[in-house]
Amino acid sequence: MIRTPLRPLARILHARAQGENPDAIEAENRRARHEVMRDRSRARAEGRILLLGLGFIVAYAAIGAQMMKIAATEPEEPRSASSGAEILAGRADITDRNGRILATNMLTHALYAQPKDLVDPARTAQMLAEIFPDLKAEDLQRRFTDGRSFLWIKKVISPEQMQQVHEIGDPGLLFGPREMRLYPNGALASHILGGASFGAEGVSSAEVIGTAGIEKALDARLRDPAQAGAPLELSIDLTVQATIEEVLDSGIKMMNAKGGAAVLLDVKTGEIIAMASLPDFDPNDRPQPLVKGDPADSPLFNRAVQGVYELGSTYKIFTAAQGMELGLVNPETMVDADAPMIWGKFKIKEFDNHNYGPLLSVTDVIVKSSNVGVAHIAMMIGGTRQQAFLRALGLLSPSPVELVEAAGAKPLVPARWPEIVTITASYGHGLSSSPLNLAAAYATIANGGITVTPTLLKHPTPVEGARVLRPEVAKNSVSMLRQVVTRGTASFAEVPGYAVAGKTGTADKPKPTGGYYHDKVINTFASMFPANDPKYVLTVTLDEPVETSGPEPRRTAGWTAVPVAAEIIRRVAPLVGLRPQVDAGAANGLTAVSVTE
Structure with missing residues (x-):
């Protein structure tokens, strides 16, 4: 870069010839040079600020997009890295011959604890025992303090129980999503359906497997991901099933039978x-x-x-x-x-x-x-x-x-x-x-x-x-x-x-x-x-x-x-579409006669 001299000889000689002070020329040139340097510094600073602003905008946009994505998904616990196969929790519905639900799935949660994160193990154990009467506070407190890092508390809890656990407010209590099997008709057709339970389990999901009846006999079909959206249609009619069970139950009681x-x-x-x-x-x-004892004595x-x-x-x-x-x-x-x-x-x-x-x-x-x-x-x-x-x-x-x-x-x-x-x-x-x-x-x-x-x-x-x-x-x-x-x-x-x-x-x-x-x-x-x-x-x-x-x-x-x-x-018989056969006879029991004048 060619720099302009602060005391150019030609101008100095001319200024002396005119009786002017040559130092003014140097001061003016120095001021002009400093102004150019300031302009260049300002331009560089403005460029840097612009780049920094753009960086902040991009970062905030990325953070906002991620927050929107998280807000739009179901909450779930962090999944630990594992080399095992992923747990398949989906299971097809079971319906009767008319499409009425006999077995379906319900989203619920499991409750587990990380004892090292519990703030007050004794208080937490006492409050959990109040929510779940089948648990004992002494047993929970002992397991919270025996050095373990993970503890299942309940494999399935209701939404009301989940809210009560939330109100305890202890960060060591955590929830894992669960898909459990639900039989909306209770005991109706129970020996046909059999039942289901949990197989392989993790904190983020659990495998639902059949334990008896058609749930176990056709377990592979019900767990097949390719057929998860297609219900298994049974031949039974739910209305007829309910009627037969009702009459059979009354007959057993009337005839003083064992079953x-x-x-x-x-x-x-x-x-x-x-x-x-x-x-x-x-x-x-x-x-x-x-x-x-006699297996026939069991309701199963x-x-x-x-x-x-x-x-x-x-x-x-x-x-x-x-x-x-x-x-x-x-x-x-x-x-x-x-x-x-x-x-x-x-x-x-x-x-x-x-x-x-x-x-x-x-x-x-x-x-x-x-x-x-x-x-x-x-x-x-x-x-x-x-x-x-x-x-x-x-x-x-x-x-x-x-x-x-x-x-x-x-x-x-x-x-x-x-x-x-x-x-x-x-x-x-x-x-x-x-x-x-x-x-x-x-x-x-x-x-x-x-x-x-x-x-x-x-x-x-x-x-x-x-x-x-x-x-x-x-x-x-x-x-x-x-x-x-x-x-x-x-x-x-x-x-x-x-x-x-x-x-x-x-x-x-x-x-x-x-x-x-x-x-x-x-x-x-x-x-x-x-x-x-x-x-x-x-x-x-x-x-x-x-x-x-x-x-x-x-x-x-x-x-x-x-x-x-x-x-x-x-x-x-009427429920399955059979019409009663009635012998034909006189419509009203009257005999028609003709009357002449």
Whole structure:
């Protein structure tokens, strides 16, 4: 840079020639130079201030944007770094066949503590014990001061409890978001749904897993992120389920029973429209399983699936149907019914020592529920063919229904199948199965002879199974069952407008130590309606019922299970869209006459 001299020679000489002071020229040049330097310094300073201002504006904008982002998101605790897989908390809803919610999710919070950050552990422990009565202040204070750095206090808390904890104001108490399973209908359909609990847990989320019922059986489907938005549709109808549970509960109380089960099954599709087991439980607060004693004493026990019982005379129609299928008998064939029947050292007797013989038609064997008559039909069939037929009906295998408990409910089948087993199996003694298995077997007769697979998933189209009976044999079997109601052991099953067909079964309850009780029974009524074109099968089973309205206690199915089933059909048939059939008659009882002048 070329600097201008402060005392230029030419000007100095000229100033002296004019008699002027040359120092003024130097002072003027110095002032001009300083002004240029000040202007340059000012320009540099202004540029720096402008850049600094722009920097502040950008920083404030970034901070403001981040604050807006934080304000727009849900609050959550900081997530610690982890090399493990992310916890998947989403779980699909469960609905009934009409889309009504059976199980869903609810956002709640868990409460945990970081003891090192607690301001006053003793006060905090005391106040938490007041909010949560199941916690003890002494235990909390001990755990707050034993040196640990993390402590779960409650895995699930309500919004009201969360607010009360907030009011304690201790920074060592923290909340973690939780998605918990909610069953809005309480105990309704509890054995079907089962329940859920927490699996893997972190402070920011928890995995919800099924613990029983369909929640566990279809756990992978319900937890699949790809299907989280699609509810799992069950085959049950919530209204029908509630009605059956209500009637069954009243029937159990009226018949002084220990418990009971009921299954309503669509005979074409195998869909379970309702399945009840009582006593039941609330899956929102699932009780602990029994660790000793009879599992059936627990409300968790599903009598419709896990209850493996001798189902008594309900099996007799299977023997008659197989005999007709093989061409050995027809509905009018006369068979030996002379009681008692002696087979080796065994004596086959009728109920209450009746003798319906010497001969009965096959139809009357079913109507009168003759053990001897059906035993003679079974001897014509033979044990090998009998066993194969019962297996084809699904009575010798666990039910394939979508419940985790079903696989363990194996029917009790004799290891050997001698002729005496052939005889006793013909009338439902000596082998055991579940009420659901029985319902599926009766559906095979009701739908014309095609096996069905019971399911809890909605699929309204018929599923083709194997044919085990000719249509005419199935029709004759239904006719026999209808006569059991009109003139046999199930007369209390008559429901005006709905022709009911069915078979009673009364079986002595086995003792744990062997043998049978003489005053404890398992009563079953397996039915189908309407009999002229069966749409549904209903089985009702009561554990240790006794009807006490008369002078002597009555324990047969005709007095206990049948009236309960009749009331269920009367209430449920309109709900499933069946119109009552009324015999046509005179409109008003008047006779029209013509009048002439």
